[in-house]
Amino acid sequence: MKRARKGRGFPAAGVPFLLWTAFFVAIPLIYILCMSFMKRAATWGVVAEFSLGSYAKMLSPAYLRVFGESLWLSVLTTGFTLLLGYPFAYFTAQLSPKRRSLALLLVIVPFWTNSLVRIYGWMILLRSQGVVNALLIALGVIDTPLKLLYNFGAVLVGMVYALLPFMILSVYNSISKLDPSLTEAARDLGAGKWRAFWSVTVPMTRAGIMAGCVLVFIPSVGLFFISDLLGGAKTMLLGNLIKNELLTARNWPMGAALSVVMMAATLLVIGLYQKLSGEKSLEGIV
Amino acid sequence: MRKWTRALALLLAAVLALSLGACGKKADEKVLNVFTWATYFPDDILAEFTEQTGIKVNYSTFESNEEMLMKLESGGEYDIVLASDYIIDIARGQGLLMELDKSKIPNFKNINPTYQNTFFDPDNQYVVPYSAGVPMIIYNPAMTGGVEIKGYEDLWNPAFADSVVVMDDARNIIGITLKTMGKSFNETDPAVLEQAKEKLMTLRPNIRAFDYNTPYNLMISGETAVGYMFTSQVITALNANPELKTVYPAEGVGFGIDAVFIPAKAPHADNAHAFLDFILDGERSARITEQTFYGSCNSAATPYITNPLLVIPDDAIRSGESIKDVGEEATALFNDIWTEFKQS
Numbered sequence: 001m002k003r004a005r006k007g008r009g010f011p012a013a014g015v016p017f018l019l020w021t022a023f024f025v026a027i028p029l030i031y032i033l034c035m036s037f038m039k040r041a042a043t044w045g046v047v048a049e050f051s052l053g054s055y056a057k058m059l060s061p062a063y064l065r066v067f068g069e070s071l072w073l074s075v076l077t078t079g080f081t082l083l084l085g086y087p088f089a090y091f092t093a094q095l096s097p098k099r100r101s102l103a104l105l106l107v108i109v110p111f112w113t114n115s116l117v118r119i120y121g122w123m124i125l126l127r128s129q130g131v132v133n134a135l136l137i138a139l140g141v142i143d144t145p146l147k148l149l150y151n152f153g154a155v156l157v158g159m160v161y162a163l164l165p166f167m168i169l170s171v172y173n174s175i176s177k178l179d180p181s182l183t184e185a186a187r188d189l190g191a192g193k194w195r196a197f198w199s200v201t202v203p204m205t206r207a208g209i210m211a212g213c214v215l216v217f218i219p220s221v222g223l224f225f226i227s228d229l230l231g232g233a234k235t236m237l238l239g240n241l242i243k244n245e246l247l248t249a250r251n252w253p254m255g256a257a258l259s260v261v262m263m264a265a266t267l268l269v270i271g272l273y274q275k276l277s278g279e280k281s282l283e284g285i286v
Numbered sequence: 287m288r289k290w291t292r293a294l295a296l297l298l299a300a301v302l303a304l305s306l307g308a309c310g311k312k313a314d315e316k317v318l319n320v321f322t323w324a325t326y327f328p329d330d331i332l333a334e335f336t337e338q339t340g341i342k343v344n345y346s347t348f349e350s351n352e353e354m355l356m357k358l359e360s361g362g363e364y365d366i367v368l369a370s371d372y373i374i375d376i377a378r379g380q381g382l383l384m385e386l387d388k389s390k391i392p393n394f395k396n397i398n399p400t401y402q403n404t405f406f407d408p409d410n411q412y413v414v415p416y417s418a419g420v421p422m423i424i425y426n427p428a429m430t431g432g433v434e435i436k437g438y439e440d441l442w443n444p445a446f447a448d449s450v451v452v453m454d455d456a457r458n459i460i461g462i463t464l465k466t467m468g469k470s471f472n473e474t475d476p477a478v479l480e481q482a483k484e485k486l487m488t489l490r491p492n493i494r495a496f497d498y499n500t501p502y503n504l505m506i507s508g509e510t511a512v513g514y515m516f517t518s519q520v521i522t523a524l525n526a527n528p529e530l531k532t533v534y535p536a537e538g539v540g541f542g543i544d545a546v547f548i549p550a551k552a553p554h555a556d557n558a559h560a561f562l563d564f565i566l567d568g569e570r571s572a573r574i575t576e577q578t579f580y581g582s583c584n585s586a587a588t589p590y591i592t593n594p595l596l597v598i599p600d601d602a603i604r605s606g607e608s609i610k611d612v613g614e615e616a617t618a619l620f621n622d623i624w625t626e627f628k629q630s
Contacts, residue, residue, distance in 0.1 A: 040614070045356070060622075061626075062622065062625050062626040062629055063625070065629045066625070066629055069629070127507050127509055128507065128508055128509050129507055129508055130507075147448065147494075149509065150494050150495045150509070231495075232451075232493075232494060232495025232496055232497065233454050233495065233496035233497065233628070234493065234495065234496060234628065236625065236628045236629045241625070244625070248455075248456070248621075249456075249617075249618075249621040250350075250352060251618075251621070
């Protein structure tokens with residue numbers, strides 16, 4: 001009996017999947033982890049010599065500031081996408097089925113366009129002789145163009161714009177599953193509109209909110225081109241730093257070490273998500 | 287199983303026979319293996335070479351100089367390599383370069399002497415300089431309000447608050463800071479670099495954006511008043527807005543030369559010599575320059591070049607300085623300063 005069970009736990013059908021995981025997930029990760037403990041070679045590549053140098057370097061103030069700024073931007077991005085995405089998802093769920101599909105289609109379709117192209121669109125809107133400034137000048141609101149591009153605000157706008165669909169879709173997913181009779185019951189029992197919203201709707205859709213936050217927060221740590229294009233590369237984020245270490249400074253161990261830290265932080269956030277949402281599986285965010 | 291083994295053995299034998307056969311006649315094959323960045327030798331020039339000589343060109347590319355060196359060290363069979371000065375210097379030190387037979391390159395005399403006797407080939411034995419990358423200052427007179435711009439120091443002028451675009455590059459920007467302090471682009475003394483860092487930090491309020499690849503867009507769209515970028519990018523900006531002005535900085539330019547060499551183990555050295563002579567022809571060299579947008583190193587090409595910015599004044603080069611490899615420690619220091627500066 002015991003033997004038979006053991007055999008079933010390892011069916012031949014699982015072998016391709018295991019190989020796939022080993023080759024494309026496990027081995028690259030181990031490779032990155034090993035490289036992060038090596039030393040940079042003089043011209044190209046790494047020297048297989050154990051060193052904690054890359055990790056020690058991360059504790060210097062310049063690097064800590066990069067972490068801090070990255071974290072701050074990610075928190076802000078998550079906050080704003082929630083602020084914009086929740087009402088959007090909430091009101092979309094109230095629409096008639098036909099309009100609802102249209103609203104969701106409008107969220108998803110731009111998503112099919114390359115995000116780099118869409119960010120260039122923002123550059124055309126925001127630059128000093130761009131659409132927004134031209135409009136404001138034509139309306140007589142301002143005399144000289146505003147400096148809308150190449151600052152922290154522009155980066156934040158780009159990040160929120162790029163990641164908003166993740167938030168909307170996960171929140172919508174849980175709001176649409178909400179049984180309307182629950183809020184009706186709350187209203188019948190004397191709760192006001194807001195009270196019913198805060199004490200019934202929000203807690204009931206917490207899973208969607210959490211999933212949305214994780215889905216926005218994690219990629220926001222790694223996105224580097226938005227800061228390069230809209231922020232004039234003036235805000236160095238974790239993603240920029242990794243790109244810089246790997247491509248420009250050619251310090252592969254440093255880039256690998258930063259990637260390891262980023263992955264560890266990501267795991268931490270997912271762990272937090274599991275703990276707070278009480279969900280053992282990761283179905284909500286995959 | 288048996289069948290497989292036999293098939294495999296046959297295949298191996300075939301491969302062996304073919305490679306042996308190939309070995310025997312390699313030197314007089316009509317082939318040239320070129321190794322450089324993508325599109326750096328213009329297609330029409332290569333096609334013309336094949337047409338005239340019947341020599342087929344195999345074009346392999348690398349992404350970075352360091353990748354080139356690694357492949358050359360591990361025995362890559364190339365006949366012509368086009369790369370940057372500092373890495374050629376390293377390759378020369380390792381004996382990876384073949385001494386040129388100048389009797390096979392009559393056009394060698396066309397090379398502008400300003401680009402000869404360089405640090406990476408002091409006795410002109412190994413390389414043919416191909417192009418010079420010289421960053422310069424560009425400004426928009428409509429936006430600078432009559433402030434005169436002569437050199438790097440002017441980038442620090444408080445009048446240009448939040449209106450300067452510079453390339454996103456540690457060596458160049460820390461380098462120009464060093465120049466304003468009367469030091470070298472290739473400074474390695476940590477104490478001096480520390481001073482440069484402090485001075486660099488005061489440039490920060492003037493920086494509107496860092497852009498390595500498309501800084502001309504900011505000059506064209508009026509986003510920035512002053513820029514520091516490569517000549518090719520300056521030309522792109524000038525094509526869109528001829529009102530822009532250019533300056534070779536008074537403190538001296540920091541430039542890089544890309545040059546062509548023949549690897550010591552080149553399988554088709556004769557073809558490689560023929561190719562070098564071919565690209566050194568004045569008229570042809572001018573055509574290359576007008577396509578790659580880098581400064582010309584060929585005196586015979588000058589009359590054919592229509593864009594004056596592509597012929598860098600000899601004085602600018604002589605008073606300038608090559609940006610060299612500064613070694614592992616100083617490179618790390620440059621990168622650290624850069625990270626700190628960008629994050630400030």
